[in-house]
Amino acid sequence: MDVISFEKEFINLPSPVQSLEHPLFEKYGVEVLIKRDDLLHPIVSGNKWRKLKEYLLIAQKQGNKGIISFGGAYSNHLYALSYVCNSLNLSFDAIIRGNELNSTSNVYLEQMNSWGTNLHFVNREDYREKIAPIGVITTNKLIIPEGGFSEIGVDSMIGLANELENITFNHLFTAVGTGTTIIGLGRFLNQKTIHGILSLKNKSEIQDHLNQTLRNSSNVIIWDQFIQKKYGKKNTELEQFCIDFKSHFGFEIEPIYTGLMIQSVFQLIEDKYFETGTKILLLHSGGIK
Numbered sequence: 218m219d220v221i222s223f224e225k226e227f228i229n230l231p232s233p234v235q236s237l238e239h240p241l242f243e244k245y246g247v248e249v250l251i252k253r254d255d256l257l258h259p260i261v262s263g264n265k266w267r268k269l270k271e272y273l274l275i276a277q278k279q280g281n282k283g284i285i286s287f288g289g290a291y292s293n294h295l296y297a298l299s300y301v302c303n304s305l306n307l308s309f310d311a312i313i314r315g316n317e318l319n320s321t322s323n324v325y326l327e328q329m330n331s332w333g334t335n336l337h338f339v340n341r342e343d344y345r346e347k348i349a350p351i352g353v354i355t356t357n358k359l360i361i362p363e364g365g366f367s368e369i370g371v372d373s374m375i376g377l378a379n380e381l382e383n384i385t386f387n388h389l390f391t392a393v394g395t396g397t398t399i400i401g402l403g404r405f406l407n408q409k410t411i412h413g414i415l416s417l418k419n420k421s422e423i424q425d426h427l428n429q430t431l432r433n434s435s436n437v438i439i440w441d442q443f444i445q446k447k448y449g450k451k452n453t454e455l456e457q458f459c460i461d462f463k464s465h466f467g468f469e470i471e472p473i474y475t476g477l478m479i480q481s482v483f484q485l486i487e488d489k490y491f492e493t494g495t496k497i498l499l500l501h502s503g504g505i506k
């Protein structure tokens with residue numbers, strides 16, 4: 218199957234935009250909308266399809282037989298890529314951080330294994346080099362950087378930017394991993410203010426990525442004050458926020474990315490960061506798997 222047929226058949230484009238009602242929004246006089254990119258696909262959800270599309274088109278054009286990429290044992294990027302490669306009949310080598318792991322270490326790795334992905338577990342020093350380990354054939358394969366960050370990943374966000382173009386809003390908020398999503402939005406929606414909520418202590422990396430890829434990044438605001446002390450582990454307040462969110466709004470967010478981003482926006486609303494009448498657009502970047 219080719220990339221465009223896969224998109225037409227399986228990716229629910231364009232994703233809907235919903236208006237959210239909450240007493241807090243009423244109290245502070247703000248309007249809140251959410252772009253439901255989590256509904257694009259149950260597995261290749263959120264920004265993952267957005268980012269991968271351009272790479273997959275390149276692989277197709279070049280006639281590549283396979284893909285190589287990098288990530289951690291819980292990487293949404295590798296998980297989505299594993300599923301897509303299986304559907305597109307591309308071989309996939311996933312280079313995974315942590316040589317103490319194996320294909321049964323968690324359900325995601327097990328699933329990737331069952332989708333035919335070749336899992337390669339490397340120690341942390343070797344992982345840092347971001348090169349395919351000895352024994353992995355690299356000829357005629359496309360290497361996608363960790364999390365999909367590169368000019369290609371950034372340019373790939375044009376599809377989402379086009380869908381957002383006709384929505385009226387003052388501030389757009391997104392979660393940040395590698396920054397590919399926010400940088401792409403910063404590039405293609407350069408008249409809008411785009412906020413990124415960092416989950417990881419990687420502000421300098423994001424700043425480097427911004428400097429590498431955006432000539433003018435004055436419309437992009439990076440927030441690092443909401444980073445949780447225990448990334449990926451239980452944080453009861455945030456976990457509870459996600460549970461309450463689901464019971465109030467009727468759909469799920471996960472704590473690491475979207476949950477933290479939305480909790481931070483709630484905090485900013487309470488802190489009167491926004492003037493009355495402000496329209497806030499949240500990007501639900503997926504991550505539910």
Ligand SMILES: *Cc1c(COP(=O)(O)O)cnc(C)c1O
Pocket residue numbers: 263264293294364392393394395396397398399474475502503504505
């Ligand atoms: C991967 C991921 C992100 C991070 O996106 P970047 O483009 O790397 O910044 C954000 N939210 C969710 C749900 C993700 O899975």
